[in-house]
Amino acid sequence: MAAAGLEMPAADWLVSTAQTELLRFTTAGSVDDGKSTLIGRLLYDSKGVYEDQLASVRKATRNLTTDGLDLSLLTDGLRAEREQGITIDVAYRYFATPKRKFIIADTPGHEQYTRNMATGASTANLAVILIDARYGVLPQSRRHAYIATLLGIPHLVVAVNKMDLVDYSEEVFTAIRTEFNAFAEQLKARDLQFIPISALKGDNVVTPGGRTPWYTGPTLLEHLETVPIAEDRNLTNMRFPVQYVIRPDQDFRGFAGQVASGVIRRGDAVTVFPSGRTTRVESIVTWDGKLEEAFAPMSVTVCLEDEIDISRGDMLAHGDDTPHLGRRFEATVVWMNEKVLEPHRPYLLKHTTQMVQAKVREIRHRVDINTLGHQRASDLHLNEIAVVSVETQRPVFFDAYRKNRATGSFILIDAITNETVGAGMIIGPDVHHHSGPVTPSERMARVGHRPYVIRLAHTDAEVARLIERHLFDQGYLVHVVEDAQHLAQAVRTSFEAGLVAILFGAAAQDSSAVAAGIAVDQIITMDRAQFEDEAQLLHAVVSTLATGNAGNVRLTDGAGI
Amino acid sequence: MEPQITHRTLTHLRALEAESIHIIREVAAEFQKPVMLYSIGKDSSVMVRLAQKAFYPGKIPFPLLHIDTTYKFQEMIEFRDKFCAEIGAKLIVHTNTKAIEEGANPFRLGTQKCCALLKTRALLDALAEGGFDAAFGGARRDEEKSRAKERVYSFRDSFGQWDPKNQRPELWNLFNSRIDKGESIRVFPLSNWTELDVWHYIYLENIPIVPMYYAKKREMVVRGDSLITLEHNMPLKPGEEPQMVMSRMRSLGCTYCTGAIRSEADTLPKIIEEMIQFRRSERENRVIDHDQEGSMELKKREGYF
Incomplete structure (x- = not known):
C-alpha cells in the first residue's frame, strides 16, 4: 500500500501522497468476535506494521493463525490488559493506503465500557461493528450501533466476521443483515454497509475472498477507502469560537480559533456572541499567508474591521444564521464516572471554548441501551445514557448536535475531583420550562413509559386486577377501566393522562371503545383463549410492554437520535 | 444557503496540523504556565513549527525546555542554540547537575538508572522549579504499543506520575484542563501523527532538522548490529576499532543509547524512502526500550514522557 511509493522516486511520492484524505473510524466488538484480529489484519495486510513490532509478535505468539502470527497481539496494549487478555481503554492505531490515511479508535465492546465507545465514536467518520457470524446480532451489537448513531457517526459498516466458521454461508449472512x-x-x-469477512483468513478485509462468490460488494478496505465523507461536514452554518487573542503589538489584534463549521470569508459581515455586535472580517491570517476564506476544521486567525471587545469563549457567526443563545437546553448525556450524576449539583461544562458552571435540572428519562426504551431515573450511573435538561450560569451559543457536532457537544467536569464525568449532545433549546399545556412527551418522560391500551379478551375483573398489580409493581402507571357507561371516554382520559389502561371482558372486545385518537401501535390486544393459563397471559403482556412490540416504536422523538 | 462545495477538503497533513494548532492554543489559553519540551529531534522540530503557526504573527508565548543530560551529541547542542536564537524562542536548559557531580553516567549506572536520574528526575525537577502546570511533548501514539492509549492531555499527579487507570476520557476536541495545585498535564499535540507524517511535513514545510539525520561518513564503533559513536569518551571493548562508516541517526537521544544505522540517505526523500523500505520502528535502535518488556510504560508511570 504505502510501499507503492517505492516504484516512483520518493520526492514524487511525497508530493502525490500529500493529497490523501483522513478518515477516522471506530471499531466495536465483543471480547471474542475477533476485533483485534481484524485490526491486526488491516494493519498487517496494508503493510502498516513495522518489522520490529512484527518480530516481537513472533516472540510472544499464543494462537497461531494461518500466517503463523497472532494478529491480535499487534494491538494489545498496556501490561495490565495484557495480563487480563482484553483491552479496556480506547487505543488509537494508524495506517495508510495511497488513497487515505486512517485513524482507528479501537474500543472495547464489553458492556461496562459504553464510556470508551462514546469516546472513540466522538471524532469518527465511520463505525465498524463486528458481528460473530455464528452468534448473529447480539445485544451488544445493538448497543454499538446505538452509541455510534447517538454520537453522530454518519457511516456504519457491519462486518459479519468468522464467515469461515459458518462455511461462508450466504444464508447466515443474509439472516444477520435482515435482523x-x-x-x-x-x-x-444514514449509511449502512454489510460485509461478510474472515479476519483470520483475510477474506474481504483487504483482498476479495474467493470463498464468498455470492458477495459482490467492496472489501472492507475498499469501502474505507472510498466511502464519501466530504459531505458529512457542516459547511453551511459558520461558527467560529474564539480560542485565543493574538496581540503581539499595538497594530495587530487577531482572534485565533478553529472553524467549527461552515466557511468564513474575508469581507463577511459577522455577528459576535454574546455581545451581538456586528462587524466585518478584515483578513484571515495564517503563517502560510492571508486567506480569502477558511472552512472547518481549519485553525486560523481572524482580524475584524472594528475594535470590538472580544475574548476567549466568544463566537463569530453570520448575522442571518446564528446559533441558539441561551442558558437552558436539552441534551443526551453519557455518564462516564463512578460517582453518579446528581441533578442540581454544580458541574463545570465545557462547550467549544467556553467553560461555564452548569447543573442538570432534571433527568427527563434514562435510555435503556438494549431496548432503547425510556425509563424514569433520579440519578445516572457510570455508562448510563439519559436525556436531561441542563442549565448554565452564563449563556452558551449552541446548535443541535445532529446538525453540528462541534457546537452541539459538551463535556461535564466535576469541580471537586476535576474528572471528566459526562459527555453531552445537545438536542435543542429546553422548551419544557415554558409555561403551557403539559405535552404527551413530558408525561412520558415523567412516568417512564408510553401510554398503552391493553385489551384482554375473554377475561374477568380478577385477572385484570392481577395484571394491573403486577405491572404496577414493575413501575408502570396502570389502571383498569371499568366504567361501562362512558367506556370510550374513560379509555381516552386514561390514555391522555399517560397511563396504561386495561380493558377486560366485553369492553375489551368493543373496538369502538378504543378507536378514538389512539395509535394502533399503542394498543395491545390479547385473547385469554389463546393462552394455557393466566400466568402465560401475564407473561405475554409483560414482555410485549417491555419490548415495545405493540408498536415497535418505543424509540420516540425525545431520544435525541 | 449556498450549495456545499466538496473541494473544501483538507489533506491529512493539513487536518493534523489544524488539530495540533488547536491543541497548542487551547493549552496556552487555559493553563497558567505552559512550557514546551524541546528534545532537538525531528518531532520537536515539527512541534515548534506548529507552535509558531499557532501564534503567528505573535511569538510563541511560552518557553522551550531542554533537558540536557550532557550526553547529547555536540551537533545537537549547536543546532539547538542556533535554532532557538533564529526563531526568537526563550530556551531553558536544565541538567541534573547534582547527579552528574556525584558521578552519574550510563557506563557506571547502566541505562535504566542513568535515564531515571538524568532524564526523568531532571525533567520533574525542571517542571517543579519552573512552576509549569502544562508541558508539551512531541510523543506520538504510533511510537510504541503502550502509547496507543495515551491521551492528548495526560494527567500527572503532584509527583509527576502517570496512572493508566486515572486518565480522563477525551471526546471531540474538548480537553479538560482542570488540575489542582501541584498537579500537571503533559500535552501531546502530535498524538495522531505517524513517523511518516512527521517526515512528510518536514519535507513539505522545509523545517530545519539536526544534520545527524542525514547520512555521511562518521567515525563509529561496530558493536553487534549497532553502530556507536565515539563521543563522550565511550569506553571501547577489547578488540574494538573505530572505523569510518556511511551512516545516520534514525532518532536522536544520548550518545550512549542512540545507535546509528548504515545508510546512504543524505536527502529527505531518501530518508523517507529508506524508512518505508526498512519499516523498522525508529525506536529499534534506542537501547532503553529493550531494557525490559513494557519498559516505556514503566518509565511513563515514573514520570518520563
Missing part, C-alpha cells in the same frame, strides 16, 4: 436492518431502522442510520 440488523430491522433494528437500524429505528436508529435512522
Whole structure:
C-alpha cells in the first residue's frame, strides 16, 4: 500500500501522497468476535506494521493463525490488559493506503465500557461493528450501533466476521443483515454497509475472498477507502469560537480559533456572541499567508474591521444564521464516572471554548441501551445514557448536535475531583420550562413509559386486577377501566393522562371503545383463549410492554437520535 | 444557503496540523504556565513549527525546555542554540547537575538508572522549579504499543506520575484542563501523527532538522548490529576499532543509547524512502526500550514522557 511509493522516486511520492484524505473510524466488538484480529489484519495486510513490532509478535505468539502470527497481539496494549487478555481503554492505531490515511479508535465492546465507545465514536467518520457470524446480532451489537448513531457517526459498516466458521454461508449472512436492518431502522442510520469477512483468513478485509462468490460488494478496505465523507461536514452554518487573542503589538489584534463549521470569508459581515455586535472580517491570517476564506476544521486567525471587545469563549457567526443563545437546553448525556450524576449539583461544562458552571435540572428519562426504551431515573450511573435538561450560569451559543457536532457537544467536569464525568449532545433549546399545556412527551418522560391500551379478551375483573398489580409493581402507571357507561371516554382520559389502561371482558372486545385518537401501535390486544393459563397471559403482556412490540416504536422523538 | 462545495477538503497533513494548532492554543489559553519540551529531534522540530503557526504573527508565548543530560551529541547542542536564537524562542536548559557531580553516567549506572536520574528526575525537577502546570511533548501514539492509549492531555499527579487507570476520557476536541495545585498535564499535540507524517511535513514545510539525520561518513564503533559513536569518551571493548562508516541517526537521544544505522540517505526523500523500505520502528535502535518488556510504560508511570 504505502510501499507503492517505492516504484516512483520518493520526492514524487511525497508530493502525490500529500493529497490523501483522513478518515477516522471506530471499531466495536465483543471480547471474542475477533476485533483485534481484524485490526491486526488491516494493519498487517496494508503493510502498516513495522518489522520490529512484527518480530516481537513472533516472540510472544499464543494462537497461531494461518500466517503463523497472532494478529491480535499487534494491538494489545498496556501490561495490565495484557495480563487480563482484553483491552479496556480506547487505543488509537494508524495506517495508510495511497488513497487515505486512517485513524482507528479501537474500543472495547464489553458492556461496562459504553464510556470508551462514546469516546472513540466522538471524532469518527465511520463505525465498524463486528458481528460473530455464528452468534448473529447480539445485544451488544445493538448497543454499538446505538452509541455510534447517538454520537453522530454518519457511516456504519457491519462486518459479519468468522464467515469461515459458518462455511461462508450466504444464508447466515443474509439472516444477520435482515435482523440488523430491522433494528437500524429505528436508529435512522444514514449509511449502512454489510460485509461478510474472515479476519483470520483475510477474506474481504483487504483482498476479495474467493470463498464468498455470492458477495459482490467492496472489501472492507475498499469501502474505507472510498466511502464519501466530504459531505458529512457542516459547511453551511459558520461558527467560529474564539480560542485565543493574538496581540503581539499595538497594530495587530487577531482572534485565533478553529472553524467549527461552515466557511468564513474575508469581507463577511459577522455577528459576535454574546455581545451581538456586528462587524466585518478584515483578513484571515495564517503563517502560510492571508486567506480569502477558511472552512472547518481549519485553525486560523481572524482580524475584524472594528475594535470590538472580544475574548476567549466568544463566537463569530453570520448575522442571518446564528446559533441558539441561551442558558437552558436539552441534551443526551453519557455518564462516564463512578460517582453518579446528581441533578442540581454544580458541574463545570465545557462547550467549544467556553467553560461555564452548569447543573442538570432534571433527568427527563434514562435510555435503556438494549431496548432503547425510556425509563424514569433520579440519578445516572457510570455508562448510563439519559436525556436531561441542563442549565448554565452564563449563556452558551449552541446548535443541535445532529446538525453540528462541534457546537452541539459538551463535556461535564466535576469541580471537586476535576474528572471528566459526562459527555453531552445537545438536542435543542429546553422548551419544557415554558409555561403551557403539559405535552404527551413530558408525561412520558415523567412516568417512564408510553401510554398503552391493553385489551384482554375473554377475561374477568380478577385477572385484570392481577395484571394491573403486577405491572404496577414493575413501575408502570396502570389502571383498569371499568366504567361501562362512558367506556370510550374513560379509555381516552386514561390514555391522555399517560397511563396504561386495561380493558377486560366485553369492553375489551368493543373496538369502538378504543378507536378514538389512539395509535394502533399503542394498543395491545390479547385473547385469554389463546393462552394455557393466566400466568402465560401475564407473561405475554409483560414482555410485549417491555419490548415495545405493540408498536415497535418505543424509540420516540425525545431520544435525541 | 449556498450549495456545499466538496473541494473544501483538507489533506491529512493539513487536518493534523489544524488539530495540533488547536491543541497548542487551547493549552496556552487555559493553563497558567505552559512550557514546551524541546528534545532537538525531528518531532520537536515539527512541534515548534506548529507552535509558531499557532501564534503567528505573535511569538510563541511560552518557553522551550531542554533537558540536557550532557550526553547529547555536540551537533545537537549547536543546532539547538542556533535554532532557538533564529526563531526568537526563550530556551531553558536544565541538567541534573547534582547527579552528574556525584558521578552519574550510563557506563557506571547502566541505562535504566542513568535515564531515571538524568532524564526523568531532571525533567520533574525542571517542571517543579519552573512552576509549569502544562508541558508539551512531541510523543506520538504510533511510537510504541503502550502509547496507543495515551491521551492528548495526560494527567500527572503532584509527583509527576502517570496512572493508566486515572486518565480522563477525551471526546471531540474538548480537553479538560482542570488540575489542582501541584498537579500537571503533559500535552501531546502530535498524538495522531505517524513517523511518516512527521517526515512528510518536514519535507513539505522545509523545517530545519539536526544534520545527524542525514547520512555521511562518521567515525563509529561496530558493536553487534549497532553502530556507536565515539563521543563522550565511550569506553571501547577489547578488540574494538573505530572505523569510518556511511551512516545516520534514525532518532536522536544520548550518545550512549542512540545507535546509528548504515545508510546512504543524505536527502529527505531518501530518508523517507529508506524508512518505508526498512519499516523498522525508529525506536529499534534506542537501547532503553529493550531494557525490559513494557519498559516505556514503566518509565511513563515514573514520570518520563
